[in-house]
Amino acid sequence: MEKKTILAFVLSLAVLIAWSVLFAPKPAQKTEPSTKEETVQSQPAPTASPQPAPAVQKMERPAGSMASTAEEKEVVVETPLYRAVFSSTGASIKSFKLKKYHLTADLDSPLVDLAHGQAPLVTIQFDPAGKKDMNPVVYHVDEDSLTMEAGASPRELTFRATTSDGLLLQQTFRIDPDHYAIEHGLTVSNPLEKPVEGILKARIANLPPKESTSYYSFIGITLLLNNKYVEIASTDLKNEKSLSGLIAWISYQEDYFMTAFVPEAESQSNFLGRTLASGVLEGTWSAALQPIPTGNQFSTRSTLYMGPRDLDILKVIGRKLDLAIDFGWTDIIAKPLLYLLRFFNQYTGNYGIAIILLTILIKILFWPLTHKSYKSMKEMQKIQPLMAKIREKYKDNKEMMNKEMMSLYKTYKVNPMGGCLPMVIQIPVFFALFRILGNSIELRHAPFVLWINDLSAPDRLFHLPFTIPYMTPPSGIPVLTLLMGASMFIQQKMTPTPGDPMQAKIMLLMPVIFTFMFINFPSGLVLYWLVNNVLSIGQQYRIIKRAA
Numbered sequence: 001m002e003k004k005t006i007l008a009f010v011l012s013l014a015v016l017i018a019w020s021v022l023f024a025p026k027p028a029q030k031t032e033p034s035t036k037e038e039t040v041q042s043q044p045a046p047t048a049s050p051q052p053a054p055a056v057q058k059m060e061r062p063a064g065s066m067a068s069t070a071e072e073k074e075v076v077v078e079t080p081l082y083r084a085v086f087s088s089t090g091a092s093i094k095s096f097k098l099k100k101y102h103l104t105a106d107l108d109s110p111l112v113d114l115a116h117g118q119a120p121l122v123t124i125q126f127d128p129a130g131k132k133d134m135n136p137v138v139y140h141v142d143e144d145s146l147t148m149e150a151g152a153s154p155r156e157l158t159f160r161a162t163t164s165d166g167l168l169l170q171q172t173f174r175i176d177p178d179h180y181a182i183e184h185g186l187t188v189s190n191p192l193e194k195p196v197e198g199i200l201k202a203r204i205a206n207l208p209p210k211e212s213t214s215y216y217s218f219i220g221i222t223l224l225l226n227n228k229y230v231e232i233a234s235t236d237l238k239n240e241k242s243l244s245g246l247i248a249w250i251s252y253q254e255d256y257f258m259t260a261f262v263p264e265a266e267s268q269s270n271f272l273g274r275t276l277a278s279g280v281l282e283g284t285w286s287a288a289l290q291p292i293p294t295g296n297q298f299s300t301r302s303t304l305y306m307g308p309r310d311l312d313i314l315k316v317i318g319r320k321l322d323l324a325i326d327f328g329w330t331d332i333i334a335k336p337l338l339y340l341l342r343f344f345n346q347y348t349g350n351y352g353i354a355i356i357l358l359t360i361l362i363k364i365l366f367w368p369l370t371h372k373s374y375k376s377m378k379e380m381q382k383i384q385p386l387m388a389k390i391r392e393k394y395k396d397n398k399e400m401m402n403k404e405m406m407s408l409y410k411t412y413k414v415n416p417m418g419g420c421l422p423m424v425i426q427i428p429v430f431f432a433l434f435r436i437l438g439n440s441i442e443l444r445h446a447p448f449v450l451w452i453n454d455l456s457a458p459d460r461l462f463h464l465p466f467t468i469p470y471m472t473p474p475s476g477i478p479v480l481t482l483l484m485g486a487s488m489f490i491q492q493k494m495t496p497t498p499g500d501p502m503q504a505k506i507m508l509l510m511p512v513i514f515t516f517m518f519i520n521f522p523s524g525l526v527l528y529w530l531v532n533n534v535l536s537i538g539q540q541y542r543i544i545k546r547a548a
Contacts, residue, residue: 072138075157078147079177082306083111090136091159091171092120096306098257105445105454114259114306117207119280121259122304126188128165129197129289137161137169148177166192168297173304180307181317189297200287200300202261204252207280208234217255217439221273221283222324224248229326232273237281241273248320250285253309256441261285262303262319308441311338330432337429338436345442351455352448355437355524359531363539366426370539383408437524448527452480455524472520480526485515487533494540 073088085095094115101112115121123136139159146157154176161169168189173182190196208219220233226245247269251260263269263285270286292298305317314322327334337358344354363370386408394401437443443456451461460476468475488511518526 075141075143076145080150081180088139088141090123091139092123094120096121114257117280119205123203124186125201126198127201137163150177152177182304184302184304187297187299190292190294193294195291195293197289197291199289202285204259204261205280205282206252219254222253223250223271224320224323229323234281237273237275243271250283251324256309256444258309260305262321264301310441327435330428330435333428334432334436337432351443351446355527356531359528363535433528438522443524452523456522458520459523459526478519480523481515481518484526484530485511487530488514491533491537
């Protein structure tokens, strides 16, 4: 049973090592010229108020409707949180730079631009029935630019156009300078002498970055379908992906940021995801066929979100958008741990210290289990000589050997799994911490002390001018990782030695293997493991001293 347990542990470790090698993070490329802008504090987006269902009403001709023959015009919108570029072609958003976030931890580095390619980031349109692959409508917009200060009242940016079929279109973006969310309104008026039908569509498109900036990275399209979170990775969009059902929202996500379209109501609709020839990922939401009688108009509202994958902000927006942050099977554990981490940071102002406090809290909660585990291993060590005699005596009779072993455990009141089960129970917590420390916006570029200025990046001291194999650039001395390996070695030396020599050799190799594996892990995760090891050493020392 002991050998099977050790084998299972080693196999699990091998999977982790393979995972870390295959999915090791790569540094982000700087793809735009350096700009230096003021940074501001992020604030939650406004709560989305309930909107009425899309309705067909008597037409009121939008003022200033223009034919779709105008040239493209760009409108730059500046707020304390972002610099956005709107295009009159399709009333789309072409660029969205976040002023609070830079490509690297250096504040002089370029701002993060959510749009990477030439394709519009977000486009909302009304396609007449029976027409496919229509050219984007060119709108008329009066504003040349829009600059808003913090605390200013929301303002509207309005685009108007007349389609080649004679329909009148009006798109309105209501911009609040203190929030990332933008309220969007679309009105389609039918002045024709015949009724028309069309489909409301929202398109999110982006060119995936060549290199990821987070350790646990997902790049692709996500949506909430029938109240279930669905991820479609970029590699799965090489072929078209079509889904139907109750869709609450769709989004494009990469590393720490996202772009989302949230319709005014969760409704039966369609989704189509694909990769274009240019490499751009495209996700399109389509509503049901909408008739517009002659002399009437159709109006609908929605919310656009372009910003960080911040759980608090998404919760305030509502409409289940916070479900876009998903930690997989560890979600039920990870989110409470993330809230605790943020709680500690409120009082310490340092996420590194917050990680230390969270580690101490977890250690206290699991103290009885780990205490029982160490005591059980100590008891097992005492009966190792007797176990060795039984193995030697019944080496040709496995059934009798197992029977005598069970009798020995019963006599000395030792549970052979007592040292393993408490550890197994803690595995989900470790994986939950692995997810939040490797992919949470809170840790991105968060400094700790001295040379550690980014808890989401690997630990490197004295950047070296050459590349070290396996170590992701930049190469340097992984001081925190080496300290973690040393602490693990001390912990192993203090742990009762297994009776099987092979098991003992494997356990002594564990610190080396873990050090090698953790070299490319985020320094926040390495910090957690180091503090946990130090606390475990203290606990083992206390048990050994009391036993003596």
